[in-house]
Amino acid sequence: MASVAFSRVEKSFGHTKVLHGISLEIADGEFMVLVGPSGCGKSTLLRMLAGLEEISGGEIAIDGRVVNDLDSKDRDIAMVFQSYALYPHMTVAENMGFSLRLRNDSKARIEDRVAHAARILNLGHFLKRYPRELSGGQRQRVAMGRAIVRDPKVFLFDEPLSNLDAKLRVAMRAEIKALHQRLKTTTVYVTHDQVEAMTMADRIAVMNDGRIEQLGRPLELYDRPANLFVAQFIGSPAMNVFDGVYRNGAVEALGARWPCNARANEGQSVKYGIRPVHFDLAFDQTAGIETEVVVVEPMGAETELVVRIGDQSLTVVTHGRSSAGPGDKLSLAPSAKHAHLFDAASGLRL
Amino acid sequence: MTNRKLLEEARLWLIGIPVLLWTLIPIYHIFLFSISTKDSAFSGRLWPEHPTLRNFGTVFKQEHFYLHNFWNQIWNSLWIAVAVGAITLAIATGAAFAISRLKVRGGRTVMNAALFTYFIPAAFLAVPMYKAMGNYGLLNSRWSLVLAMVTIASPYAIWVLKQASDKLPWELDEAARIDGATPLQLFRLVYLPLMVPSLVAIFTYALLLAWNEYLYAFLLLSHENTIPLAVGLGHFLASDDSPWEILMATALIYGMPPAAIYYAFRRYMVGGLTAGAVKA
Amino acid sequence: MHTLRAGSAWQTWGAILIAPYVFVFIGFVIYPVSYGLWLARNPESYQTLFEDPVFFPTVVNTIVFLLVAVNLKFVLALFLSGFFVHERRWIRWLSVIFIIPWAVPAIPTIFSIRFMLNPEWGVVNSLIFRLTGLDGPNWLTNPMLAMAMAVVVHIWKALPFWTLILVAGRLAIPRELYEAASVDGASRWQKFKYVTWPSLKTLYLTSTLLSLIWTLGDFNSVYLLTGGQPADKTHVLATLGIRYIRLDQLDHAMATIVVALPFVLPLVYFMMKRLSGDEQKTS
Numbered sequence: 001m002a003s004v005a006f007s008r009v010e011k012s013f014g015h016t017k018v019l020h021g022i023s024l025e026i027a028d029g030e031f032m033v034l035v036g037p038s039g040c041g042k043s044t045l046l047r048m049l050a051g052l053e054e055i056s057g058g059e060i061a062i063d064g065r066v067v068n069d070l071d072s073k074d075r076d077i078a079m080v081f082q083s084y085a086l087y088p089h090m091t092v093a094e095n096m097g098f099s100l101r102l103r104n105d106s107k108a109r110i111e112d113r114v115a116h117a118a119r120i121l122n123l124g125h126f127l128k129r130y131p132r133e134l135s136g137g138q139r140q141r142v143a144m145g146r147a148i149v150r151d152p153k154v155f156l157f158d159e160p161l162s163n164l165d166a167k168l169r170v171a172m173r174a175e176i177k178a179l180h181q182r183l184k185t186t187t188v189y190v191t192h193d194q195v196e197a198m199t200m201a202d203r204i205a206v207m208n209d210g211r212i213e214q215l216g217r218p219l220e221l222y223d224r225p226a227n228l229f230v231a232q233f234i235g236s237p238a239m240n241v242f243d244g245v246y247r248n249g250a251v252e253a254l255g256a257r258w259p260c261n262a263r264a265n266e267g268q269s270v271k272y273g274i275r276p277v278h279f280d281l282a283f284d285q286t287a288g289i290e291t292e293v294v295v296v297e298p299m300g301a302e303t304e305l306v307v308r309i310g311d312q313s314l315t316v317v318t319h320g321r322s323s324a325g326p327g328d329k330l331s332l333a334p335s336a337k338h339a340h341l342f343d344a345a346s347g348l349r350l
Numbered sequence: 351m352t353n354r355k356l357l358e359e360a361r362l363w364l365i366g367i368p369v370l371l372w373t374l375i376p377i378y379h380i381f382l383f384s385i386s387t388k389d390s391a392f393s394g395r396l397w398p399e400h401p402t403l404r405n406f407g408t409v410f411k412q413e414h415f416y417l418h419n420f421w422n423q424i425w426n427s428l429w430i431a432v433a434v435g436a437i438t439l440a441i442a443t444g445a446a447f448a449i450s451r452l453k454v455r456g457g458r459t460v461m462n463a464a465l466f467t468y469f470i471p472a473a474f475l476a477v478p479m480y481k482a483m484g485n486y487g488l489l490n491s492r493w494s495l496v497l498a499m500v501t502i503a504s505p506y507a508i509w510v511l512k513q514a515s516d517k518l519p520w521e522l523d524e525a526a527r528i529d530g531a532t533p534l535q536l537f538r539l540v541y542l543p544l545m546v547p548s549l550v551a552i553f554t555y556a557l558l559l560a561w562n563e564y565l566y567a568f569l570l571l572s573h574e575n576t577i578p579l580a581v582g583l584g585h586f587l588a589s590d591d592s593p594w595e596i597l598m599a600t601a602l603i604y605g606m607p608p609a610a611i612y613y614a615f616r617r618y619m620v621g622g623l624t625a626g627a628v629k630a
Numbered sequence: 631m632h633t634l635r636a637g638s639a640w641q642t643w644g645a646i647l648i649a650p651y652v653f654v655f656i657g658f659v660i661y662p663v664s665y666g667l668w669l670a671r672n673p674e675s676y677q678t679l680f681e682d683p684v685f686f687p688t689v690v691n692t693i694v695f696l697l698v699a700v701n702l703k704f705v706l707a708l709f710l711s712g713f714f715v716h717e718r719r720w721i722r723w724l725s726v727i728f729i730i731p732w733a734v735p736a737i738p739t740i741f742s743i744r745f746m747l748n749p750e751w752g753v754v755n756s757l758i759f760r761l762t763g764l765d766g767p768n769w770l771t772n773p774m775l776a777m778a779m780a781v782v783v784h785i786w787k788a789l790p791f792w793t794l795i796l797v798a799g800r801l802a803i804p805r806e807l808y809e810a811a812s813v814d815g816a817s818r819w820q821k822f823k824y825v826t827w828p829s830l831k832t833l834y835l836t837s838t839l840l841s842l843i844w845t846l847g848d849f850n851s852v853y854l855l856t857g858g859q860p861a862d863k864t865h866v867l868a869t870l871g872i873r874y875i876r877l878d879q880l881d882h883a884m885a886t887i888v889v890a891l892p893f894v895l896p897l898v899y900f901m902m903k904r905l906s907g908d909e910q911k912t913s
Binding site for chain 1: 519521522524525526527528529530531532535539540543544
């Protein structure tokens with residue numbers, strides 16, 4: 001268990017700079033998720049922490065000790081790969097015990113630690129099997145078992161659930177979270193899936209184009225996104241965003257007045273953001289903003305509607321069933337306290 | 351079977367049977383001669399009047415002028431073939447690992463140099479090699495043939511091993527490094543076990559190449575004690591009235607190990623060796 | 631993403647593991663080749679070489695041998711590869727037998743063919759005599775026939791390897807393409823023309839080029855069949871070089887090889903470009 005600190009970390013591949021001075025501190029025992037779209041640099045950052053990539057600039061420290069020049073094996077970390085990376089010619093037990101075998105640990109000790117990890121992950125029955133005989137979820141657990149046996153200072157996860165089907169992903173999310181609660185090891189977890197980030201993280205670092213867009217607890221990011229990118233990245237379905245002008249305490253956009261509690265300068269060009277769940281609906285046109293229903297997607301407990309106003313499509317999510325059909329007129333009452341305003345030029349929150 | 355299928359089968363048989371005959375006739379001919387007596391061998395018959403195994407006896411008991419070193423020659427062939435197989439395997443495996451997994455500096459250059467040697471016909475290298483071995487003082491030592499064959503077999507071996515090696519997932523190396531493996535541990539405990547089929551194919555390839563070799567053998571080795579069986583067989587041609595039926599018996603013995611080995615390892619060979627070539 | 635951190639231990643081991651091959655290469659390729667080229671430096675050797683009455687017929691033999699052997703071999707390989715892709719048990723067995731000429735040593739088999747073709751007591755002429763009462767031709771003593779037989783021997787030995795290569799090439803073509811063509815109403819010939827050949831074309835051409843280089847170096851087929859005889863009329867460049875060694879004329883031996891280089895080297899260069907080009911694509 002240890003803290004991790006990135007200080008102005010930079011990375012270049014040839015002439016291309018992919019990480020621009022990342023600074024991040026992860027507390028002892030914290031579950032930190034690095035999330036962002038493909039190519040944002042999150043995996044690269046993780047691999048630099050693991051010692052699999054050279055550090056072009058800045059420092060990385062584990063437990064207060066700078067590890068820039070340390071080889072992977074001396075950093076006391078364990079990593080779970082997206083493709084599991086299990087040694088195909090070794091049994092599950094041999095896979096999990098491999099690192100100890102490399103250090104010439106006694107057979108008894110290896111067996112002991114492997115059994116311990118197998119108990120935690122429910123792998124006891126598979127110890128003598130080979131990876132090719134296991135399902136995806138089982139292989140992922142073996143990969144985690146291999147990491148646990150090491151008893152490292154930091155766990156690194158590189159998109160471990162991407163290769164699993166949706167249902168399995170949900171189950172494994174819970175397992176990883178439970179594991180963290182039990183072992184309390186500092187964890188750095190990389191994913192492109194914001195649902196994973198929201199459900200598992202103590203804190204999230206949203207990354208884009210080699211920079212951290214926002215760092216904070218999941219609900220902070222959800223309730224108060226610092227900029228347009230975070231606002232549209234976090235939350236599913238994505239936040240509705242469109243252009244408008246702030247006048248007289250509301251935003252004029254799409255031929256209507258949109259309420260908001262946030263303030264801007266009179267006449268300022270803004271981007272108005274509101275999440276699909278923050279609308280009240282009415283079918284009569286007396287109050288609210290008139291839109292036309294395009295698509296209705298009943299999800300069972302909720303209904304997702306795509307509505308149109310002018311040239312703009314908006315997504316609306318409502319609880320329960322909806323009697324709306326394509327072509328119907330729908331009146332929207334956006335919730336002022338949940339409306340977000342962003343500067344049209346910079347994308348920053350106002 | 352429907353008429354169309356029957357026609358299709360007939361078509362295939364029409365191709366298959368000539369192919370079978372074409373392939374086996376010279377082989378059968380060797381066999382035919384080896385079990386014939388001296389007279390019936392030259393009678394042009396398709397099956398000897400009195401098939402006999404006496405020729406083989408003559409060979410094994412070294413009972414003829416050209417045969418008096420038979421066992422020595424077969425031993426030389428074996429010794430050289432195994433040495434070439436083992437040394438090629440060792441050199442090529444190390445080189446392929448260094449180039450493919452360790453990404454050693456200059457690896458591409460070495461690979462290109464090796465490819466160059468592979469494409470140049472061996473017969474062209476024979477003359478300079480003969481002279482070079484002379485300068486090294488190795489002529490008439492079995493090592494000259496061993497080293498020459500290793501030089502010729504290694505390029506293809508490295509190429510095939512590199513291709514097979516490139517197919518192994520990178521995460522394995524990374525996981526092993528994080529687990530704490532040194533380069534040697536990675537090579538021994540992760541890489542080699544996963545490369546076994548290719549290693550077998552390469553060993554067999556180099557072994558057969560050396561056993562079957564004639565040109566380099568007769569250029570580099572002429573001393574009675576060092577010549578392999580291939581060269582010994584060539585000596586039979588020196589005079590016009592050599593006992594051809596005994597030659598064929600010896601030739602049959604000489605040709606059987608490669609046929610047997612090839613048959614035993616056919617699955618490895620076909621897969622392992624065409625893998626490298628299809629890329630072209 | 632495939633870069634491993636270049637820790638010093640890793641680079642050191644890389645150098646250690648590649649060193650043996652590098653030594654072999656320097657000692658047994660670079661040194662002999664340099665020395666050989668040095669031996670061939672005297673322009674007079676070439677003059678006397680061209681004046682040797684054996685030389686030009688040999689060049690002619692070599693060119694004819696190359697063109698006929700390689701092209702015939704590849705047309706056959708293309709045809710037979712189509713045969714061997716059929717999935718039948720007996721065809722699979724046949725393919726195992728078919729490889730034997732390539733897998734077994736040249737001496738037994740080429741000698742065997744040599745004896746079969748012996749004009750006096752070989753089985754071929756005996757059979758001809760028994761069937762027609764005529765004397766069969768002088769297979770190995772008539773230079774043109776002898777060269778033709780050398781082509782046959784070469785094809786017998788080399789065909790299986792190239793057939794296998796083309797079979798692998800055919801197997802790489804997705805079955806759906808043929809199924810789509812069937813649905814579109816293509817005949818067998820059209821399937822070959824529009825599905826098989828476009829996919830196989832590159833492999834076919836590259837293999838042909840490689841085979842040209844290797845066939846140029848085919849020593850065994852001629853040497854073991856005729857030894858270059860009668861009267862040195864059936865030599866090819868590969869056997870001619872060795873003949874000069876036998877005559878202790880090393881400079882002529884090397885000159886013979888150097889003469890072939892303007893043809894061989896561009897082909898080798900081309901082959902290497904192709905293979906490294908593919909490397910770049912897949913890495």
